[in-house]
Each structure stands twice: as C-alpha cells, then as structure tokens.
Amino acid sequence: MTAAKLVATLGGAGLLRPGPGTWGSAVVLPLALLGPLPCLALAALLTLAGFWAAPRVLADAQEDPGWFVADEGAGMLLALAALPVASLPGILLAFALFRLLDIAKPWPVSWADAQPGALGVMLDDLVAGAIAAAALLGLVAAFPGVLA
Template sequence: MNLLTKDPNVDKLSLSNPVHFLALGFGSGLAAKAPGTFGTLAAVPVYLLMMSLSLHWYLAITLVSVIAGFYICDRASKDMGVHDHGAIVWDEVAGFMITMIAAPIGVVWLVIGFALFRFFDILKPWPIKWLDAKVHGGFGIMIDDVLAGVFAFLCLQGIVYLVG
C-alpha cells in the first residue's frame, strides 16, 4: 500500500480499511512531500460538493467530520504506533471545512481560504502550537487543525467583510 512514501509505519495502514482511508485523506496523506498540503487539496472536492448546501447542513456535516476525526485520527495513530504521523491528514480535511464555513462561492475565495488555512496550519501561532505540543491522542491530532481552521475562517470572513 505504501506507494508514495518510503515510511514503514504507513505500511501498517490499508486504504481498504474505511478508517485508514479517511485518516489518509482518501490517499492524499501518502504523498512523500507535504502531505498536509495534499490533505488540504483533498478537502477541496469535499468542499465543492458541500458549498451549495444550506449553512445548517454545511455546519452539521463539518461538525460530524470533526467529531468523527477524533476517532479516525486516534485509531490510525494507534494502528501505526506513531502519534500524529504526517500521513494522517483527516485533520486537514476537517480544518479546511471549518475555514470555508459561509465562504462566498468562487475560485478566488477558495484559493484565499486554502492559503489562509495552510498559513495557520504551518505557522501554528499561539495557542495552536501549544495545543499541538501538549494535547495527544485523536483529540490532540485534530485540535490544532480545528483551531487553524477557526483562525483561517475568521480571517477569511474579515476579508469578505472588508471587500464587501
């Protein structure tokens, strides 16, 4: 299964296992370089499928994705024997979904949201970096990206307000 990476820990996961498939961001987490960015790219089609939903349904699906992510990331991490392995990118998928809550529809907004989420996910300003270091398990894997998504959401909505 380890087609893209050369990491033996990834061999412990299987794309045929639904939990592993989601944890690996539909396989995007297997990228040898920048799996978090590829995980966020994998979230784009998810967003495109959801963008025309009512806010109520968008929020409900996003909430389910975050809550399920605690289990998905925890299970994959335990199956690999490595906490927060780079190949586990469901947290990026959920974080990007948060970023894009109530975003205007359009390529420009998609690109801005993507860039803002990656910025906060990579830079990890306080308290994201602190949470990333101190909180473990599935919740720990998810919480830094959830918060990066919230920061990116707030910035994106601020830009929408300023432009509109």
C-alpha cells in the same frame, strides 16, 4: 486498508508525497461548491470521524504523523465554510490562510497541537481552520464582494 485508515488518510490523500498535509487540505477544496452550511456540516462529520479513527490507527496518539490528514480536511472545511460564495479567489485565499496557520502554528494553534492524544492530533487543525474562517469573515465584512 481499514475503514479507520481510509478516514485518517482521507481516502489515501495522506499517503501522497510531498506534503501530505497539503494534499489532505486540497482534496476537500471542491466541496466549497456545496456552500457554507454543507461545508460546516462536513467539517463536523469529519471531525467526529477523525476522533474515531485516531486511536484506531495511531500506535502512539501523542504524535501527529504526516499521513493522518483527516484533521487537515476538517480544518480546511471550516475555513471554506466562511466563504459566502465558492469563488476561485476565495477558495485560494482560504487554502493559503489555512496552510499558513497549519504550518507556522502561531498561538493558539501551537497550544492545541501540544495537547495529548487524539485531541492534539485533531485540535490544532480545527483551531487553524477557525482562525482562517474568522479572518475570511472579517475580510468579507470589511470589503463586501471582495471574494466574489
């Protein structure tokens, strides 16, 4: 497997069935234990790596194949970065929110998904992750300690 394919599949998680996007999101969940800033830094790093890998592994970068899950990993890390502490309720809620947004694709996730090439492949999950993070930050602000 090439380096680009390893990045795109998050070390092969994207090749798991069923639900490769769910596997791609789940594989980064343990990284929540590192804390918010490392999750944010890893999201940025995985975003850059995903943009690097996309044109190298996709014959037609206009579509987002199920096995390309670097975008799910980056978006999930954005959501995890919003957690003040890595608690099981917080991680599960971040996961559920991100997957709901990624699957349902409400606006602006749907708009991002419609963008051409690697931008569309990566951007929809980054937007979903950012929305999930904003929701988690709002929940924690409104109800301090709720995810502890």
